[in-house]
Amino acid sequence: MPHKIISLISVGRHPQSGRARRSDQDGRAVELGLKLSGSQLEVVHAGDSEEPVLRQYAGMGLAEITILEQDQSMDAVASLSTYLASRDADIVLTGVRSESGESSGMVPYILAEALGWPLVARVADIVEIKDGTAEVLLALPRGQRRAATVKLPFIATIDSAAQEARQSAYGPGLRANMVAQSGANELDELRANWSEAPAKPRPKRLKMVKAKTAADRFKAATAKPAGGSGKVMKNESTEEKAQAIFDLLIEEKVIR
């Protein structure tokens, strides 16, 4: 039985030019969706059906994109959760966070909560779906992966380590069908209270690398941080675990 996969897409923002574009991680979410279910993939966007960027997604070979038509000031979560609840999907794929707007990364979590589904964060690949479970590779820092088995249905956020989105072709993108239906009309109050200003570049914390050779520098950049500062606590009591986290936060001056 083919699985029902839905990829959620948003309007991205190019880091250099600030121009609207196919968002990098959402593009990867579509790419993974295409790998899993080919032309069966459903791609959904909450926003404006006239948005030209949607054509860039469609150029990946999508016959149509479903648009939950709504104004920019409206909350995408409301539209999406209503829609997803009606679709009986197995897996919903999204980027980790959007490239524009609040970019809080909360959308997948709120959706998961609304649907009562588990959320699998930072997925690099979904290897196989069988007997109602999916074999998932999670992305860890420095190119490492962790294998996990997840029961369907679930929401996955796609990490930048996942397969890159394929080239978008102009012709198919132009001809794809934009299937619009009206979305929910719920004002995004949080967003409405925000004001946007260009970020000030913050000074970076310098990491001193005392490497003398190129090989050393390479190691410093790629190797797992070794040493005793990390601790795996499995058998300790909950209080002990909490205390350890608390101590760390104080040590790192997160709380005073």
Add this chain to the structure above:
Amino acid sequence: MVIDWLPSVLIVALLALGVIGALRRVNLWRAGQPEKVNLIAGLLAMPNRYLKDLHHVVERDKYMSRTHVATGGGFVLSMVLVLVVHVFNVQERIVAWALLGALALMLIGAFFVFKRRLNPPERLSKGPWMRLPKSLITFAVTFIVLTLPAAGILPEGTGGVVLIVVLSIGIVIGLGELLFGMGWGGPMKHAFAGALHLAFHRRPERFGGGRSTGLKPANLEGAVIGVAKPSDFKWNQLLGFDACVQCGKCQAMCPAFAAGQPLNPKKLIQDMVVGLAGGTDANYAGSPYPGKEIGNAKGSPTEVITAGLVSQETLWSCTTCRACVEECPMMIEHVDAIVDMRRFLTMEKGETPNKGSEVLENIIATDNPGGYAPGSRTNWAADQNLAVMKEKKEADVLFWVSDGAFDMRSQRILRAFVKLMKHANVDVAILGDEERDSGDVARRLGDDATFQSLAKRNLATLGQYKFKKIVTTDPHAYHCLRNEYADFDANGALEGVEVLHHTTFLNQLVQSGALKLDAFKGGKVTYHDPCYLGRYNGEYEAPRELLRSLGIEIAEMERSGFRSRCCGGGGGAPITDIPGERRIADMRMEDVTETGAELVAVGCQQCTAMLEGVVEPRPEVKDISEILVGQLVEEVH
């Protein structure tokens, strides 16, 4: 005598069969897309185009041009007279003698064709082409003997039935090749298709010494963008493919072929012929695409070309250097065809290889191929004190900087050019951050949508300001601005504006005395013609004159001027990066080294990058403006 009638019946029969075949062939071309041509004017112009333009190209090979005049001219004349004498039975002796003269001329020509075919160079196709001189000779000899009685040299009826039978066999062989073969796809097809191709050429501006090198805009509204199947070509492009004589002149000049990349322009055109007629390449008797066997390609007018006829790597190997087009005696347009097929791959399939997709995405999102912040485009000029059009609004010269602005090596060229202009007190301004990529790379990579969008946006910016000239150091931007933007310039932003390459402009400054230069005292110097300056725009002289004005005697490479070999940097080739056995830039550097030069002068940032990418030791590479700057006479105040 009983079978006296046989020769004339045979002539008429073969003529009729030839005509039927020709009509069938015409139908194959008509499967292509409509394209308006002026039928009458084209046909009327055809003889002149043949005699002047085509022969201008053939003339580069004196042996072949004379041979062709004798054979072709002799044949056309004899064919007309054969009909007069042997079919309509005109009994005038003088006509018979004229026929004998024409046949003799043809025989001499055919003999020289025969001689060339004794030990043919690799570029020539073999197969049926090897039998052509024999058929030509058979034709000439047969009709000479057949005409002798009419000319009064032999009495009527000499030789009796036996001779008539022998001559009839000669007629079948000779006319079979020349008339039947012409219509049914034999080697002589080139005469019939070639003549019509000259009449209905898609770029009539090329005739009479003109130049037409800008690509035609893609129709972005069609059901399919670009060329997927042979029938997606314009009908006169298909006709053009059919005109190929398989002389291999294009193959001999193609840098990608020489580098062992899987491209041979002759084979490509022949594959297009296979595609338009349907079938396989099994009968192709020329050099293959390097590394690919012959016999596996098959296609038809309605089958996708890259699904079995031509591989994608073949199409991406081309640097769009136009060496093949320049060399082709039949004036076939290889580059148009290649880009047409690339358009399908990029805009319909999204299959631009290697870095292609990334570069295109960058161009779309940032208006430059490197993906740099558009607001950093003018960083290179922070210390140059250059006027920006946004503030100045008006200047004599608009300096089109191009994407070299983002590249540190190219910035040296830009700075040198600015210094020269300042020295000559040129009233100049740049667009600054308002400038965008010219669209050259996007267009050559098949993304005409992006090219058109860039062209329109650049033109809208240009339209806001007043200037008399645009000068650029980048021949690719030069080509776009000069030859390709006009198709989108609805508001006349470039009307009356002179678009110049910096070498042309600098030469004007030097000749008018605005720039004073010292003699150059370095070693031997050679000059590399950039394809997009030379073959695309016909500028061979200005750079040379500039070098001469420094007292440099240019040690010319064997392949220079219109025969210059590409550096390998055009057409997005470094981006698609199709592997071969050698690198084109290395081969070009060998050409340079052969002259013994210590310095190679170029006029293009891309050529500079390609040639400097060759491992040392090698001659130094400098843009002409960099050489000039070194020789500036600084005035002491």
